[in-house]
Amino acid sequence: MKIRDPRLVLIARRLAVIPLSLLLVVIISFLLVALIPQSTAQAIAGQGASKEAVIAINRKLGLNQPLLTQLGNYLDRLVHGNLGTSYYSDKPVASDMLSHVPATLELILPALALGMLIGIGLGTLGAYRSGKLADRGVRMGGSIIQATPEFLLGLLLLYVLFFRLHWLPAPTGQLGIAYVNPPYHTGLLVVDAIIAGQWSTLGDVLVHLVLPVLTIALPLAAVLARITRAVVGKALVADHIAYGRAIGLKERRLIRYALIDSRTSLMTFCATLFAGLVGGDVIVESVFNWNGVGQWAISAMTNLDVPAIQGFVLFSGIVTLCVYIALDVAAVTLDPRIRLGHSS
């Protein structure tokens, strides 16, 4: 009997579409810029520049060639790992962008973890005590947070925790002004500080993280709590839970069973949220002076720095793609229903 593990088949099928999706991301990132109404060369040269200057810039950047040729050149560069050079700083886009990535990662990873912890925890509580005080409290808190704009939430937290209570430091970015970055290893300051054994720096990095992380995590938690309440609430009324109760399983186990039942859907939502965050959170980064990818991308956009924008779109596209593939693999491995081809 020849049995191929259906898991492997499914995973292989997902992996097979990667090259095509990648190509699509590249083409989109290329075309996106072609759609910008203003002439790039004009923007670089400035409003008052002469016609000759604009033409010269166009020629220098290859912008006078047909679109397909440009695309070909672009692809050729990409294959060699070259994302191009910024029109403004003249630095290579790839290294420029990647130097901002660690700061963003250091922000969004803890924020996502915290958001998941609070959101899934409170959402489960709400689902279990559906209609009771706890449920109503969670829902009300969630609605308030979701209704608050992110910058306002950040400023409120700053006002209370820094300005009034002085529990947390001023929003000076990743470190206080009295500190210098630890020696570069990973770009993640927490990790670098540990490697260097600079404990007071580590402490400073951590306290500077609290406010921006909270500002991102709280809205995430609110969204996740709402979703979790719905998903787990549905799982809690499933037949197997009622049956589990009838054979005397403990309530704790029943809740765990409901969570296991819902984990694929919850994972999907978390992955979507993460994909939305990898581009950096411009608002939070600017409120807290955070030198992350978001700030970098925004300045590229306002400057019409084409290679930088393309690099950024490509970067977020690829990360998103990877997240979804990881999600698929995890779902297939964890959920026998998908493996067996049942819809739900």
Next chain:
Amino acid sequence: MTEHLLEVANLSVGYSGQVGAPAVEDFNLCLDRRVRLGLVGESGSGKSSIIKSILGLIRPPHTVNAKRIYLDGVGDLATMTPAQMRAVRARDIGYIGQNPFGALHPVVSVARQFEGFLSDHGSWKGRNSLSEVGTLLSNLGIGDPTRVLGAHAGELSGGMAQRVAIALASLLSPSLLIADEPTTALDVTVQRQVLDLIAQPRKVSEQALLLVTHDLSVVAQYCDEVVVLQLGQVVERGPVASVFTEPQHPYTKKLLSSVPGAAPVLEAGADQGGGVAARSVRFRRERILASDAPASSTTPVMVIEHVDKTFRRAGTSVAAVCDVSLSIGRGETVALVGESGSGKSTLGRIATMLERPDAGRVALEGRDIHNLSSRNLRGLRPKMQIVFQEPYQSLNPQLKARNAVSEPLGNLRPKLSKTDIDDRVRDAFVMAGLNPDKGTRYPHQLSGGEQQRVGIARAVVTRPSFVVLDEPTSSLDLTVRAAIVDQLQKLQEELGMSYLFISHDLATAQQIADRIVVMYKGSIVESGPAWKVLTEPLHPYTQTLSEACLDPDPRVAPRPRQQPVLVGDLVPGACPYLQRCLRSSDQCKSAPKLADPVEHRRVACFHPLDATSVSAAPPQALPSLDELLVTQDPTV
């Protein structure tokens, strides 16, 4: 031991805020050790509420009031805290539910669920426990316990899943076992295996059984005592033998007369109160005795020839129907019987053009319905109709009953006038036994039986010559079922329609049909006069089906069950039944053709049975749960 095992005194259950939820009033019950008690009632009788309150599963805001729910050796359950009740469940009261898949977690493996179950009851001892569970599972007739333990719910068949549930319910040797419709969701051929496991007479253990069911035949064959419930109140109780032979309450009489009568009782002339079922069976019998020849000697209305249908899904193809030929005469009823997945519903859909066959010909009144111009088709469409299994799902919730019924009239040419339509709809309501005033109701405002009558009215409003009845009664209560069957038969006499009656249940088929056609895995394996097919099956599979029919008379011993579960590999090109067949030989590695060894009967089998071999059945081999409870004791 004179004390009762379970004593329920003055139990009342009230539901707050749920209109129509079955309330129970002043219910009393005494159950002794070893006794198997059947709690019988239709939907709304409150039988589920009663067992839920015994198990302590009814939560506020709903209310349970009882003077006493006393379980010997445990105490008064009515005064226990939820935490105490939790420990009682499974340890002292085992529970088996209706939906075997509902019992199992879709993602957590079976082994881990056993682990969770045992550790919540403080009996988890690691590997030892698992091997005990494995032994129990194999004693319950699971051939490969290791595979089942590693499996997830979706990888198990219904029978397997129900065995796992039985194992969970019996692992801690509770003194009381509650089974809530344990076989309703299972295929007929598996039902008896499960009943034999949980409801054999108690010879060794002292466990009592509270079996909740709507199926009186199950009670007749597997219970010692019976309590009949109607609308939350006990209408009759007593030993099965006396309640079934001399029912006192009119409701009990009505219930008993609604059971699709198995042959031997009626042949013996036992008229069970002259109910509808008895009448229709008599009516059938007269027709059958009048001519043993099937009515197909008249011009056939529906002819199905060499029809094939394969479904392709996700790379695999499933042959739903292969090379099926069948013809139905005018005014004849042919029953198509088989388990789920046998292709019977697909064939019904092909015969009414809801599905196209891959090959073969389907002709209604001589015209090939799958090869007609759309114009000719429109004329033919009103001549064939279908009634579905789930009345509610087959009706548009937005449409009033009247409009649902008038819909098919839109296909008639020339177009009817408004008054003609109204007349036809009124007539259809009357024909379906429904008050035409109900026409202004929406489906959700009608009862299940009324919904199905709307479905029937919609089918007969165009005066079709051919109607497919796809399990039209299986989702209905017993008494409603009998009335619907009766109505369908009256209609047939009036209008001379031909029926293709699709059913999984041989007894019901036998009751309504002239001829029975048995399908297995897409092929016809046997056909013949209804009477004969049930009582003298030729094909081993039909025999299994007929063994699955329990007799509603407790005095008639159940037919011995021959078929254990055998799961072998599918051999391509072999007889489709080979994996499960006890009579197979080397010859069966090629597919048998339909042949007619007896007049008017066809069978596809190299070694068909004859009447004598049925009674010479070997006894069953598997031990019952009763014995298992004593032989294994995991609580130590």
